[in-house]
Amino acid sequence: xxxxxxxxxxFGGLFxxxxxxxxxxxxxxxxxxxxxxxxxxxxxxxxxxxxAVTDDTMMTLSLLETYLxxxxxxxxxxxxxxxRVVLQNPVTFGRTTKTLCVLLEQGCxxxxxxxxxxxxxxxxxxxxxxxxxxxxxxxxPETVASEARRVSAFTHYDPVAGDCCAAxxxxxxxxxxxxxxxxxxxAARDASGRSDLFSGELIxxxxxxxxxxxxxxxxxxxxxxxxCIECAVTLGGDTDxxxxxxxxxxxxxxxxxxxxxxxxxxxxIRKKITECANALMLARGAAQxx
Numbered sequence: 001x002x003x004x005x006x007x008x009x010x011f012g013g014l015f016x017x018x019x020x021x022x023x024x025x026x027x028x029x030x031x032x033x034x035x036x037x038x039x040x041x042x043x044x045x046x047x048x049x050x051x052a053v054t055d056d057t058m059m060t061l062s063l064l065e066t067y068l069x070x071x072x073x074x075x076x077x078x079x080x081x082x083x084r085v086v087l088q089n090p091v092t093f094g095r096t097t098k099t100l101c102v103l104l105e106q107g108c109x110x111x112x113x114x115x116x117x118x119x120x121x122x123x124x125x126x127x128x129x130x131x132x133x134x135x136x137x138x139x140x141p142e143t144v145a146s147e148a149r150r151v152s153a154f155t156h157y158d159p160v161a162g163d164c165c166a167a168x169x170x171x172x173x174x175x176x177x178x179x180x181x182x183x184x185x186x187a188a189r190d191a192s193g194r195s196d197l198f199s200g201e202l203i204x205x206x207x208x209x210x211x212x213x214x215x216x217x218x219x220x221x222x223x224x225x226x227x228c229i230e231c232a233v234t235l236g237g238d239t240d241x242x243x244x245x246x247x248x249x250x251x252x253x254x255x256x257x258x259x260x261x262x263x264x265x266x267x268x269i270r271k272k273i274t275e276c277a278n279a280l281m282l283a284r285g286a287a288q289x290x
Contacts, residue, residue, distance in 0.1 A: 006284070008255035009176050011277045012225070013133060014060070016251020018273055019263045020229045020243030021056045025092075032204075032236040038229075040266040044240075046091050051268040054092035056244035058085050059131035061269075061276055063151070067138050068279050073147065075154050079104060082155075094206070096127050100155055110154065118157035125161065126211040128152035130241045132165040133248040136172025137280060144173045145191035156208070164212040167192035168245060171216075175252035181220055184249070188216065204237030211238055215245035225250045225258045 004012075025044045027035065042050035062085055066078040083101045086093050096117055103113035117123060128151070135148045148169035149162035156162070170191035171184040179187075189198065196209065202217055203210040214235055222228035228250035232243035251259065264270060 004178070004255040006176065007277075007281055008257060009178075009252045010137065010280055010284075011256035011274075012251030012254060012259065013137060013172065013176070013248050014064075014251070014273050014277050015256055015259055015264055015267070015270075016225055016229075016247035016249070017060050017133060017244050018053050018057045018247075018267050018269070019225070019251075019259055020232065020245070020247025021053045021240050022051060022267055023229055023263065024233050024240035024243030025052070025054050027233050027236065027239040030236050030239070032234060035233045036230055038233065040263050048092075049268075051266040053267065053269060054240050055086075055089075055094070055097065055127075056130040056241050057269070057273075058089060059097075059127075060133055060244075060248070061272065063131050064134035064137070064276050064280065067134060068276070068283055071283075073151055075110065078151075079110060079154065094125065094127055096121055096123055096125050097155065114153070114155060114157050122158065123156040123161060124158040124208050125156065125206050126164070126208045126238065126241050126245075128156040128161050129164045129168060129208050129212055129215075130244055132169050133172050133245075133252075134280075135165070136169035137176055137252075138283075139169070139173060141170070141173050141177075141187070144169050148191070158208070161208040163192045163194050164197065164208045167194070167197055167212060168215070168249070171249060172252055175249060181253065184253075185216075185220065202235060204232075204235040204239065204242055206238050206241070211242050212245065214242045215249070218242070218246040219249040219253075222246075222250055225254050226260055 086101045145166040148165040152162040152165040167188040170187040174184040174187045218231040
């Protein structure tokens with residue numbers, strides 16, 4: 001591969017998340033089937049316009065903006081931001097996040113609200129995994145796994161979800177630093193402490209482990225961002241989330257210039273993504289000068 005700058009990787013990671021989301025939402029809930037040369041067409045079970053994104057991208061940006069605003073992860077600030085986003089865009093959010101936001105709006109203490117949601121529905125879902133990429137773009141390799149688990153647990157009490165977040169975030173940190181796929185895989189295995197994330201049947205469900213396994217498989221086998229996202233969409237099932245997670249990893253690895261221009265140009269919130277990417281560049285630059 002040619003040299004890819006940190007800026008290209010940051011933009012690639014964030015736009016990879018959004019592109020996977022925007023392409024994948026069209027096929028969410030569908031059966032597996034070969035899908036190639038895809039465009040950003042919208043539609044899907046929520047009848048979204050072309051270029052729209054779902055909770056996958058919105059929560060990723062909300063988490064990143066929390067870090068950028070406070071210099072660290074502030075739970076209350078993130079939960080407030082999350083609640084506002086859900087209230088403004090309720091359609092694509094799952095019941096775990098929606099229920100949590102209702103409890104928080106009613107004044108329930110954060111820790112208790114998360115436990116209640118876990119008791120009601122279980123929280124071994126991919127909702128915290130889909131947004132975890134910024135943890136790997138902010139944290140050092142030494143802190144990324146513990147931070148990913150901590151951030152996951154604020155909405156998803158189940159430790160398996162935390163393990164999956166640790167795997168994706170650790171891989172993201174390696175890729176942003178210019179590491180290769182093998183190095184990212186080793187980091188993900190070490191961070192998660194799980195071998196079942198990287199072998200077994202590919203089931204594209206909302207389960208955290210199954211969705212993360214699918215995302216890693218698509219990323220590791222891909223030759224480009226397009227190839228990665230189309231692989232995820234071909235699996236069927238929770239296509240927007242799996243394509244978003246794998247697209248973020250592929251974007252970090254291949255860089256923004258590998259994303260199809262048509263996909264990037266059609267994403268409705270590309271201005272906001274660009275602003276977040278530039279802010280992250282400044283924050284990382286300032287941290288490196290300290």
